[in-house]
Amino acid sequence: MSWHIAADVKLENDRVCLRPIEKSDRPDLAVIASDPDIWRYFVQRIDNEEDLDRFIALALDDTRAGRRVVFVIVDKSTGRLAGSMAFGNLAAAERRLEIGWSWLGRAYRGKGINRWAKYLLLEYAFETLEAERVEFKTDVLNIQARKGLANIGATEEGVFRSYNYMPDGRRRDAVYYSILKKEWPIVEAGLREHGKLSAPASVSAAA
Template identity: 30%
Template sequence: MLENEKIKLIPLEHHHSNALFEANHPEIWSFMLSEISTLDEMEQWVASAIQLREQEIALPFVVVLKEKNQIIGSTRLFDINLNQKSCELGSTWYRKYYQKSFVNSNCKYLILQYCFEELEMVRVQFKTDERNKRSQRAIERLGAVKEGVMRNERILPGGFVRNAVLYSIINKDWNSIKKGFAYRDSKYQ
């Protein structure tokens, strides 16, 4: 579990499916690799994420707002390669009310701190749909470096072939990015 005074990131479990489905909204899935519109689909999504954790290639979390003790979304590390000290951070979504709020920066800080200070990663990457400008702006606000566009990176549900924008933060960037988080936090208190 990762936490600060506002957010807890708890390892995803099957019993979280109902709360995640409550937080669900159709717009969340516009640029995601899945589309969730039923509780059964959410249960399958959760089961798949847990299976990846059991294979030791992903760490899926539920995002809990501590003030209300409420699950408001999910995020995960995946494509974890401990030998190469790299991973990807993504599959992040939040209840609509908490989008564009303090939640994303708090979650990303906790996970990035874990990656660079505990796991000693040398690279954490992010990919987002080229059409998802909101996500690109959020990743750029973190201080991640845009590395380019991966053409025809994936086929989404419904058959759309997407391009993905690739970003990264490397271990040499972390101290500067960490200071950026502290500065933003002090500005909004």
């Protein structure tokens, strides 16, 4: 199965909808991306209009080329864009991929949206793409993200020291987490129970 199909899908449950990013999303993204707290541990920052244009252009280019699949997250309770999340480091031959590049606007944090969005991506990765391993990485200093990954059931694997440069010149230590296919049933049950997800997730072709 080609993993390029992920660039053409819309994923949703009763809480959130994920669909591939579009150029027309720029005005809504501009509203929520102006908070500098979002980018504190990000390797790419949005500080001005030009940064936002570069962010969207790269997301579109990567999605078209199959390097990543960048989604926008829609909060179904409001119908508004809440943030973004992506599949990346797609290694179809090894049945391995990464979920990351995750951020939410300030008004959407702490409301379960991150958990519900990751549930949809994990479900699609394991049950449609038939991945054997889904991995995550974050800055070792990003305690909130690390707690979030632990809370969804990901296993911490270790720290890659001096992994990459950050925009301010700091060398980041990156900590890796993963979920394996054999672990998915237990992780899924925990996500559904904690997130109080009632309606089954659906997958459809993006418009």
